[in-house]
Amino acid sequence: MGVVAIEDVLFPGIDVQVTAVYAAVEGAVVEAAACGRPPDCPSCGCPGRRVHSRYRRRLAERPVAGRPLVISLWVRRFFCEQAGCRRRTFVEQVPDLSERYRRHSVGLRQWMRAIATFLGGRPGQRLCHILQLPTGRTHLLSLLTAPPVPEQAPRVLGVDEFAFRKGWRYGTVLVDVEAARVVDVLPDRDAATFAAWLHEHPGAEIICRDRATAYSTAIREAAPDAQEVADRWHLLHNLSAAVEKTCVQHRVCLRKQADAERQSPPRRIINPLPPPTLPPTKMAVRTVDRYSDIHRLLREGCSISEIARRLHLDRKTVRHFRDTDLDTLLASSRMGRPRGVLEPYTTYITERFTDGVTSPTDLYREIRDRGYQGSDLPVRRYVAGLRTGTIEPARGAIPSPRKITKWIMLPRGTLDHDEEDELLGVRLACPDIARACDLARTFHDLLQHRRGHQLLAWVREAERDAPPPVLAFAQGLCLDLDAVTAGLTLAWSSGIVEGHVNRIKTIKRAMYGRASFRLLRTRILLRS
Template identity: 35%
Template sequence: MRVKNVNELVQTVFSGLSPLVIEDVTDEGERIAVRARTAQDAAFCPACGALSGRVHGYQLRTVADVPVDDRRVVVRVRVRRLVCPTPGCRHTFREQVPGVLERYQRRTARLTGQVKAVVKELAGRAGARLLAILQVGLSRHTALRALLRIPLPTGRVPRVIGVDDFALRRRHRYATVVIDAETHERIDVLPDRTAGTLEAWLREHPGIEVVCRDGSATYAEAIRRALPHAVQVADRWHVWHNLCEAALSEVKAHSTCWAAVLDAPLYDGPRARTTLERWHQVHDLLDQGVGLLECARRLQLALNTVKRYARADRPERMLRVPKYRASLVDPYREHLRKRRAEHPAVPVQHLFEEIKALGFTGCLNLLHKYINQGRADADRSHISPRRLARMLLTRPSNLKNEHHDLLDRLTGACPEMTQLTTSIRDFAELLTPCPENADRLSDWIAQARAVDLPHLHAFTRGLERDRDAVIAALTLPYSNGPTEGVNTKTKRIARQMHGRAGFTLLRHRILLG
């Protein structure tokens, strides 16, 4: 667009002020001053709506506008005070300019819109700092007030919702977020995660047919009381996570089986002897008919610890492979094995100097510890129960060829490990929702209970307690994943405000997100 004169240039630069009549533009150095007046049109009385053009007087309003040329812009507008023609109504009123000047505001509507866009993303301090760079001066308190004045979206009550909790202060205070599981829009944030609060909210919002949630018994009870006919859908990720925990426990319980394949050492020391003694103590009391809670009281152990000993049918099931982490010495293990085989009496100091010349960056003490643990003489690097469980739970197509061979050897160490592998892969196929999964789940539970895997039995009991919700998760396309995503963004918002935000401000930002 080509500008022909100064007036046209002014109208182009200040196009947002087009409802006003611009009379003059002055360069005041650090800021630009614009002098303007309202048009001579009649205006409506804000009280009775009567149209009036009778002028009682004039007033001057000073408002800030969007910066130009990296300088602040101040608009001084002469507005009219008009006389209302309706008898009994207010005597006079000051005219407003919708879209430019709002009642009681010190900024134009378009500048207010830009301020709200910034504070919506950055909130108080960060928003004020960015606006200062943009030549819009306001304090962090004003930024927060502008944020809280942004109206929250009020949409329809969704048919499918997702419910999940998040921490306001970890292990102390929690809140509940409710979203539309189909459109992923935020619906509401509740101040706690109690059953009564969620039940009251559900009763105030009838029309909900499906509720996606995690394994929380509190949420399940609230939904059951408020919406007895609604379908509850468990989260597939949490179901799979529970199976992962059960699989890891079974792998640990069979450490003596698969560790023998690798010639990996087991814990052998005071800790292992204490574990075996406790196993005998627990099972002696159980054989006498003593209950689990009484066993815990007599032995001064936690109840869950007693349950863990009770699940092991043999004391060997309590022995574990050492939890060796990856070491800086691992890349030089073959060199150490070769040198120690050729010269069994070679000093550790000489080995340290040799591998240091090869690029080793650790210390001598680390090498001593590595050799004393027997890791230098092992045929292969140590594998932990968690790593083996991870290979069991990984999609077979994502495993490397050497991992396939190693996994086949380890899972064939005992019948229970083979059955565990089969159960995991069969259950993984159920995670793709389809109507046939309801019957397939029943068959899988029956097969899992037929094998000697106590931790897997505990997992099946959990499925039975929430069977309807689990079946809905395996047969319907809904998931609580979008709610978990909102929680992830909520943590980012909380970290951004350094934990100083109260619930009102945090709720406002979540719902605006």
Template identity: 30%
Template sequence: MVEAHSSVGELACPDCAAASRRVHSRYRRHLAELPVGGRRVVVRLTVRRFFCDTATCSRRTFVEQVEGLTSKYARAGPGVNVWWRAVALAVGGRPGARLCRVLAAPTGRARLFGQLHAPPVPSRSPRVLGVDDFAFRRSRTYGTIILDVEKSAVIDVLPDRTSETLAAWLRLACPDITRACDLARVFHDLVRHRRGHLLLEWIRQAEQDAPVPIRSFAGFLRHDLDPVTAGLTLTYSSGVIEGHINCCLDDQEADVRPRVVPTPPHPCPVAIVTVTRCRRPDPNSRSLIRGAGTGRNRG
């Protein structure tokens, strides 16, 4: 047992911040602390209750708090609370209570479970989510774990590994993903049922409150609104505009494509002659045969 008291002469009111010296009363608080030398430590702290003399303040009295040792309604110091939370996360309730008695920091399972409060909400939602399944009991019960990939931190654990459970979690936890899924479902309906007349309305909705990638996609669709509307309206794949462009490209390719004239077979087997855009030679021409023979003798 450690006896302690505060030696501060005056304290500020937590509401109006006015300094006060008038003491209303005193009482003792018993705070569990970290063990020393394997023995349990309890701090018996004498605290004071002060008057607030400000007439406009709604608080009439307030109790002093020792920084680093006490907090409102706490029955343990911050150090031993860290121990209890680690034990509760590692082994749970009753096993944790037995382990705490061995560590000379005894507590009950209800207090251990009270340490498992919800983690603080981050200032921004995670940009990259990791989803994987794991086994509560191998080959029997499986769950889903959701991670923040950038911070390597666990966000939530789902009781099963079905896609319906994950989709419901995403709708509640991530409004942006919910909005993106709704817009994607509507766009899929436009494409499947060829409702091109509703495309402009879809683009307007996407540009108002959609996430940035969907908004950029809607901007590209607005830039090519006529061809996309034709593709979502007509029964054949290429719309009127795109089909006309394809026909023009085919005509241009036909104009610039080189013409290949087939080489006719030559009756003389001793020479190879390539003829392009000329008349078929006379088989009885002696000059051609004589020239071919001369070339062979020279080679």
């Protein structure tokens, strides 16, 4: 390599001349002088010709070899010779190195802005301290300014909510689906706020949304010509919830089938189980007290909303306690915590206990020979619960409603042979679950193959003999028929929007919930 000037190493492409380099207490110091062409007056644009004076500026620069770097920069002050200009003198700025009123170089300022964008205040300050960058958290955050929002809305706009605090306060994120970037962030999820934004930023032709009524109301008001597209994932999620609710309602059918299979041929019971008693746990006592309070207020004629306000409960909780008997509510109290590795053997232990084998040691040896790899302590606790009646005895194993829903909602051909056999047994045990399975798989085919034109036929099929939860889902589709049909037909969806919502959660949690909406919005827009 040939000889390279130090200016080309430290300041490539910048019009400065280095006069000295030395070490000082504060780090490495580079003395330099601006040597570019005379600048123009920032007020009138007249080129500077006569030098008024020179003075020295001190700029903090990015560190070199792990040491802070300070630039002692000599700059020139010029006369403005334009008679009508209010400015008599002006100072030159070195492009890509100095700015007016700044004590940091342009490159260092870009570094600190990037650190503040990705890390925030205190984490960014700690990183800057390690990197030998002289700054504080307040200065880092002051570098962040939100980019301007385009006057025209993107052609394909995605809208979704995100939680500032889940269950309490929500905001709205607007995404350009084609460019996959955030356009703006709104402080709430009200229809009026979104409608006002659409009025101020016209131009959206397709709007992808979930099934929230606030967004659909705002679109009908502010952008009636835009094509609404209901998100396909939310449609499948709502259908999955309806199928799971059907499985919960008909769990009795599966229990009867499992008990019938277990009781044939009948066994001779030598040691019958004691009647179930209330376990001495806080949850069981709280369940009994809550059940008594709710039914007492119901007898007094109070509405569900009034009971929820008095007892500080959710209306769904009050309705659940109203419609469920006390024994069913206490069943979960008797079951206690999950039994882990003992779970597959509880049915065998219960049967052997009723056969007269009540010794925990003997039962432990028997299940150990059958493959149990845990200790004897869970066995002793389970047998003690069977003796006192404070634990729910294991009966014939039946799949949970969530597991059945998973088997139904997965694409065809993805279940293994055992899962197919279990699902077939569930379908044979309960006609309503079988019907919900058929309708769910038909709807999944409509969504997968973009057959939105067949949606009305599916709804009519569901209205004929669908279980109530699936019927309610089908009737809800009719209230948003155009958007759902577009979601089952067009290629657009809210998948990109959901990805940005997930990224917003990461940013929000990294800020520990302490930031203002302005700062959160700025970081979201800068990082997109």
